[in-house]
Amino acid sequence: MTQCTPENPVPLAPTSAFIAGSWTDLPARFVLRSPVDGRILAEVADCGTREAEAAAQAATAAFASWRLTTAYQRAAILSRWAELIQSHAGDLARLITWEMGKPIRQSRAEIKTAVTLARWYAEECKRITGESIPSQFPDKRLQVWKVPVGPVFAITPWNSPVSMVVRKIAPALAAGCTVILKPDEQTPLSALKLAELWAEAEGPGGTLQVLPSADPVPLAERLMMDPRIAKLSFTGSTAVGQKLYGQGSSTIKRLALELGGHAPxxxxxxxxxxxxxxxxxHAKFRYAGQSCVAANRLYVEDAILPEFTAHYLEAMGHLQVGDPFAEDTDIGPLVSETAVEKFKAQLQDALDRGARLLRGGAVQGLYCTPTLLAEVDPQSRIFHEESFSPLLPIQGFRDEAEAIALANDTPYGLAAYLWTRDLGRAYRVAEALQCGIVGINDGSPATPQAYFGGSKLSGLGAEGGKWGLEEYLQLRHVSIQLPG
Incomplete structure (x- = not known):
């Protein structure tokens, strides 16, 4: 356990692997540092292929009984888990902030989302229904059942280390699947704490297992090649998602891939x-821009571009960058030096191509000021790469057709946003945008009961709402010949 003291005010969290319902100490461990101030948070168990094999065996054994539980039994455990997450909200929020630097107010909001997700799927699993279909034969009864797909391998990112875990594993567990979770190596403590609470909620051993790993590639390859693992749910970069897509082909795994975004x-x-x-x-600078649905490209109609830019710069000036534990902080550190280097490289590339720096650009350690660029060359990296930082280009457009063309000029298709008071335009543009999520006069459209997913290189499959639950169910046709 990490020790919570005045010198190290990190909430208690397990640091061992959670396999087959037990905490497993390993001789191999890796050091976890906080982006807030560089302090060592913990030394965490470093899992490899041996632990992956043990987890696969346990998940397979647990699935044999977990799939037979009633929806009401699973709902009761998920409800208890949700209440435990709620009762530990303060510690979980502080863990998020220590692990990835998210401002504490935003960390608290993430816990609320996680609790809502857990509660939603505790209720939604009671609504898993099949169908009876008409038969052309009087002595046959035809049914279509929905059954759990089997053991699931889930890989979650660092930017929302509690809500993203719950968004994946709650519907899987609700459907009757078992889950092996590999949390991001930068944020394992949050996931391990959730596993601790799952056990406290009386989740059976082997239904949820957590395997932290400093080098997840061998572990992931082992589980992706295992035919007992029926499904992969992954959130992360497009490059890694493409690799996992290929690895899942030999065993024909079900896949849900939530990959990169480039939201206009x-x-x-x-x-x-x-x-x-x-x-x-809000859409751009929450989490310091470190969100797959963060605004990445800002397009403003020419007629209001000067006025809008002036208002935007004024609003940016009120954003507070600093200690993420301070209640008035809006932007904390980026998660790593690698993230800062990407921010600096994209900024310099744009400036080298003639962009004008309107505000920001300063870097101190892992802290980057919110930055707005104008007159950016369309070939600049910032127009073609996900920024995952507080860096934003602003550009004008002439009319609706050009706006749609600019928005769709990307291989990604996760989220997009538009502001208009014209209802007809709102529908026309939303229908023309090539993405999975559209916010119309709404900078935060994601919600637990709605679909969340993308198109093109932003991935496939669904999370959220009933669609997220159906990802973990497969259909079975049952034909019954009546006797006599």
Whole structure:
């Protein structure tokens, strides 16, 4: 366990692997440092192929009984888990902030999302229903059942280390699947704490296992080649997702891949400028831009571009960068030096191509100021790469057709945002955008009961709502010949 003292005020969390319902100490461990101030948070168990094999065996054995539990039994455990997450909300929020640097207010909001997700799937699993279908034969009864797909391998990212874990494993467990979770190596403590609470909620051994790993490649390859693992649910980069896609082909795994995003924001001349500024600030700069649905490209109709830019710069000036544990902080550190180097490289590339720096650009350690660029060359990296930082280009457009063309000029298709008071335009643009999520006058459209997913290189499959639950179910046709 990590020790919570005045010198090290990190909440208690397990540091061992959680395999087959037991905490497993390993001689191999890796050091976890906080992006907040560089302190060592813990030394965490470093799992490899041996632990992957043990987890696969345990998940397979547990699935044999877990799939037979009633929806009401699973719902009761998930409900207890949700209440435990709620009762430990303060510690979990602090863990998020220590592990990845998210401002504490935003960490608390993440816990609320996680609790809502757990509660949602505790209720939704009671609504898994099949169908009876008409038969052309009087002595046959035809049914279609929905049954759990089997043991699941889940890989979660560091940017939302509690809500992303719950969003994947709650529907899997609700469906009757067992889960092996590999949390990101930068944020394992949050996931291990959730496993501790799952056990406290009386989740059976082997239904949820957590394997932290400093080098997840061998572990992932082992589980991806294992025919007992029926499904992969992955959130992360497109490059890694493409590799996992290929690895799953030999065993024909079910796949849900939530990959990179490059969200455009379209501001039309009839928009409420103050509301559009406020919500676009939120869509871009929460988590310091480290979100797959973060605004990456800001397009404003030419007629209001100067006015909008002035309002936007003023709003950016009110953003507080600093200690993520301070209640008034809006932007904390980036998660790693690698993230900072990407911020600096994209910024320098744009400047070298003639971009004008309107605000920001300063870097101190892992802390980067919110940055706005104008007159950016369309070939600049920032227009073609996910930023995952507080760096944003602003560009004008002439009309609706050009706005749609600019928004769709990307191989990614996760989220997009638009601001207009014209209902017809809202529908036309939303229908034309090539993405899975559209916010119309809304900078935060994601919600637990709705679909969450993308198209093109942003992935496949679904999370959220009933669609997230169906990802862990497969259909079975049952034909019954009546006797006599």
């Amino acid at each position: 924001v379209l501001i039309f001349a009839d928009a409420d400028i103050d509301a559009a500024v406020a919500m676009t600030i």
